[in-house]
Every structure is written in C-alpha cells, then in structure tokens.
Amino acid sequence: MSWIENINNQAMLLAPYFATSLTILLALLLDNILGEAKKYHYLVGFGWLADKIESVLNHNNIQQNSLTTAKTAPLKIKLLGTLSWCLLVLPLPIVYFLFINDLAWYWQILLDASVLYLAIGLNSLQQHAMQIYIPLKSEDIVKARHFTGYIVSRETNALSPQAMSRATVESMLENGHDSVIASMVYYIIGGAPLVILHRLANTLDAMWGYKTSRFNHFGYASAKLDDLLGFFSAKICTLLYSIQGDVKQSVTNAYQQGNQYKSHNGGWVMAAGATVMKITLGGNAFYHGKVITSPTLGLGNSVSIEDIPRSITLVKRAAITLALLTFFYQLVCYLL
Template sequence: MIFEWFSATFLSLLGALILDRLIGEPKSWHPLIWFGKWVDSGRLQLQRPLTDCESTQKRAGVFAWGLAVIPWLIVLFISFSVLPSALSWLLSTLVLYFCIGWQSLREHAQAIAFPLAKKELVKARTAVGCIVSRDTDNLTNEDVAKAGIESVLENGSDAVFAPIFWFFIFGAPGVLVYRLANTLDAMWGYKTDELKYFGWFAARADDVLNFIPARLVVYTYALCGMLWGNGARARRCARQQSLYWKSPNAGPVMAAGAGALGVKLGGDAVYFGKKESRPILGEGRDPNADDVTRAVTLIDRGVIVWVVFIYVLI
C-alpha cells in the first residue's frame, strides 16, 4: 500500500513537471493569482477595524492565515474522499503543477539575461523588477545580474524544490499548504508599519516550512556545482556566510548557489527607498548575464538530481 502511494506520487511528480515545462505557468487565470487577490481583500477588511496593538495584530494575522489556508485544505481532502483513484491521481498532478514554478522561473531569468547580454539595461531593469522587491531604477549591469541570480537561486528553493519536497512527503495536501503559506509570506511577510505584526505568523510559518527543503537545496547546489569544480566552495559559503544573512533559509541557499557558480552576490541594495548593506555571499568574480543563465542551469540540474533520487528511493 505504501509502495503504491509513493509510486503514484512519483508519477504525479513526473506529470506535473512535464506539464510545467510544456505549458508553463498560466498568466491570466492562475489559481494563486486569484488566491492572492482574495486574501489581500480579506486582509484589508479584517485589519482596518483593529488597533495597532502588537498582540491584537498578531492574533489577527494568525486567524487570517488559518482562514486563508484551512478551507482549501478541507476542500482538497473532501475531493480525495469522493473521487475514484484515477481522478485523485489527476487532481494530485494538477495541484502540484499549479504549485510549482520551474518554467516560470526559467522564463523570468531569460527575460533578464537576454537584454542584459545585449546591453539593453532598461529592459533588463524592467525584467528584474518583476521578480525582486528592491528598487531597480538605478541598477548597473552587475547589479541587475546579481539581483536576477539571487532571485533565481532563492526561488529555485521556494518555487521548485520545496514544493517537490512537501508533495513527496504529504502528497497534494502537503504541497497545497506549503504553496499557500509561501504566497501569504510573499504578500504579508514584510516589516512595514502596516504588516510587521499582522504578517508575523505568515513569515514564521514560511520559515518553518522552508527550513528542511532549504538545507537539502544547499547540498543540491553543491552537488551540481561540482561540475564547475565548485562543490566544496558552495558548502563552505553556505556554512560560513549564511550566519550573517537576515533570512535563515534564503541565506544558505543563495550562499551555496553563489559558491557553486563562483560569483559574489549580496552587498548594498535599495529597498523601498532605503539603502541596506547586506553581507557578501559566494566567492569569486562579479556576476554577468551569462551567470543568470548558469543559475537556471543549476536549477535544472538540481531537478534532475531530485527526480532520480526519488525514483531510486521508491
């Protein structure tokens, strides 16, 4: 029985990855886009009448998180209880397909790398602005490449490997909870005056759910970086440099990826008009357009490694 479940899970994984590469991410009707609009509208309705008291805002944030996630989990469990096995397998495959962002990440990276290689800095700034929260108007070529690589490496963990991990562990319910939690963190997990208390739980939940996958991604990047002769450097950077990064999961992931690529990331960046001095991640030279493409290759190799490993495991 357990073997059959894991076999069906592996076939769903293959199906979702194939769908993602062939079709990509739906641009106008993606369920997560609708989910984001729905929860943000609900947040405004829930948060407006509240005081600015820290404890009140945190309790409201916990309640809002549960209200946004739990009903969809219940709907999924009910669907599995009434559907025949073949349709349950199809539903699992579709849930993972909508929760994974492999091809989308590739497309965003290419939209940065291609104009950057042609010295079309304005287009490259616009493209990188679609996937990062920092200010992009004054970025140099190296800054754009750095921002793009950081986003590719971090989102490779968040949008590709972590969904695969939770799907393999808990099936469709596991990846659904993870992806909704990750979306809520992306929307509410900022330390602005409006969200620093309300979004506290969303940020912590995402940290917890990403903790194990992020550590596995560190080893994945290091293993794949061995093809460039940078496996040991990737592990060393993740171990030493991530201690100084503000995010407990993004730090080791980006440090390992930078080490695997042999480039330097981090440094000063401007967020919402304020300059932040961030630690240096990685070792080697400053990045360029080719390194954005190499970051995508690192993700692609990692996906292959994970699929092979899961196949051998079952």
C-alpha cells in the same frame, strides 16, 4: 493474452508502487509544455482575496488610510494576522486531505500532478530570467530594469547591468527553492495537501512578510510560518545545489554565510548555489526607500550577465536530481 495486454497488466501492477515518481514526472512535463497560466492564474485570485482580508483586518493599514490616531496593540494585530493566515491557507489543504486524497491510483496521480504542476514554477523562472537576460545582452537597460522589477521587491530605477544580474541570480536561486524544490519535497513527504499549504503560505509571505509599518505586525505570522515551512526543504535544496560542485565548501558557506542573511532559508540556498557557480552575491540594495546591506554569499568572481542562464541550469539540475533520487528510492523499496 497478447503481449500488449501483458505489458498493460504489468504497468497496472507497477504504477501504484511508483506513483510519487510518476506524479513528479508528469508535473514537470506539464510545467515544461504548458508553462505558467497566462490568464486566470489561481495565485492572482488568491492574492485578490488576501488583499481584501488584509484591508479589513490589518488595523495598521486602516489607520494609515484614515484620520484615526489611536494605535492598535501590536499583539492584537499579530493575532489578526495569524487569523488571516489560517483563513487563507488552511481550508483548501484540509478539504483536499479529507475528501480528495483517496481516489483510485490513476486518478490520484493525474489530480496530484495537476496540483504539483500549478505549484512548480520552473518554466516561469526561466521565462522571467530570459526577459532580463536578453535585454541586458542587447544593452537595453530600460527594458531590463522593467522586467527586473517583476521578480524583486528592491528598487530597480537606477540598477546597473551588474546589479540586475545579481538581483536576477539571487531571485532564481531563492525561488528555485521556494517554487520548485520545496514543492517537490513537500509532495514527497506529505502529498498534494502539503504542497498547497506551502505554496499558499509562501505566497502570503511574499505579500505580507515585510518589516514595514504596514506589515511588521500583521505579517509576522506569515513570515515566521513561511520560515518554518521552508526550513527542511531549504536544507534539501542546499544539498541538491551543493552536489553539483564543491560539496564541502558549498555546505560550509551555506552554514556560515546563510545564517547571517536576513532570510535563513534564502541565505542557505543562495550561498550554496553561488559557491557552486563560483560567484559572490550580496551587497547593498534599496528596499522601500532604505539601503539594506546583505552579507557576501558564495565564493569567487562578481556576478555577471552570463550567470543568469547558469543559475537556471543549476535549478533545473537540482529538480531532475531530486526526481531521479525519488525514483531510485521507490525502486529499491519495490525490489526489497
């Protein structure tokens, strides 16, 4: 047997033991090389289907677009919203679990890595951040406001450079959890089916999870289930951010400040990230015509333009740390 064949046989023996680490590594490499799909993105199709279902089952939306005056009972709309969530989110992960979750280890790694790559948005986060950072650096305020509107739901028409920097950093830290760390965490504990479930649920929350007359009841289940699904992974993300700075202060701020924020999970990760970066986030912002005041998150100076790339670096380091911890855990298990 040649030394090449010997190495190949050893790799074949070891690979199944490190399948999770290999899958995460391959997914991160695919994300770094390929980035987000430019055409035919699966979430665009999912969003189209969600809009179609919502237009039929959300009675509040129907009433707003017709002459109907009778109000549908809130409980009924919540139940219809829950039904819609189930119809959109559950079928694909169930099919994956039942029929595509028991392949040969090498095919499983390739397929799972593809699913995880589609869920991870690290490259996309950086691209969106740079689309705002570069115009801000060149003082092109109009262009910066335009691209800020791509990543936040707040009104951007009158945002100052400092306000856009704050909005971008908040989005990077929060979405660093939603679209990067959470996907990795749920792959580690539940494989590709749980990644799919979380990604679709998080997308529905972004579409329906608003306290407006249209979605306050219909999007109730989407908002609550996304909070539930993100609870554990947000705590992991908080720790991954915190270990890059003052751990004790970061965790303390995450607990004290994050619990006061409108989004429990988002508050925790943003408070921890801002504390590590030694900046403060939060304050006033316009959402759907209303001024929303958020509590102060973090500790230090006011956020600045240069904090935008720093926030991306923080998310990248968190992802790499999680990948390394997964590998070392599997290595210890293998050696024991």
